[in-house]
Amino acid sequence: MNKKVKALARKSALTYKALEESILVIEDFNFETPKTREMVQISNNLKITDNKSLFVIPDENKNIYLSSRNLERVSVVTASELNTYQILNAKKVVVLESSVNKIEEFFKI
Numbered sequence: 001m002n003k004k005v006k007a008l009a010r011k012s013a014l015t016y017k018a019l020e021e022s023i024l025v026i027e028d029f030n031f032e033t034p035k036t037r038e039m040v041q042i043s044n045n046l047k048i049t050d051n052k053s054l055f056v057i058p059d060e061n062k063n064i065y066l067s068s069r070n071l072e073r074v075s076v077v078t079a080s081e082l083n084t085y086q087i088l089n090a091k092k093v094v095v096l097e098s099s100v101n102k103i104e105e106f107f108k109i
Contacts, residue, residue, distance in 0.1 A: 009084045012084075014087060030063065040071065051090075054075045058098040078102075079099045
């Protein structure tokens with residue numbers, strides 16, 4: 001597939017999730033050390049523990065990734081690596097505030 005078709009597919013997937021009200025935009029957070037318990041607490045506070053969720057972060061963050069890797073229903077991806085399958089596979093898409101600009105920049109939405 002060419003780049004335009006891929007970009008259109010991502011845009012359509014994000015539009016579909018927005019119409020379903022499955023996209024949550026939250027303020028940026030960071031962990032000083034990797035703690036799975038803190039990631040579980042964030043999921044509980046957002047009431048998404050029973051759903052597959054995708055966290056979109058602006059840049060690589062080792063502590064967030066390590067905190068979520070033991071959680072079965074949580075995936076973490078950077079805005080530049082976001083793809084259509086990940087968007088559609090997740091029940092809820094959680095986007096950090098600073099990721100919104102990155103998504104617009106990378107995918108020219």
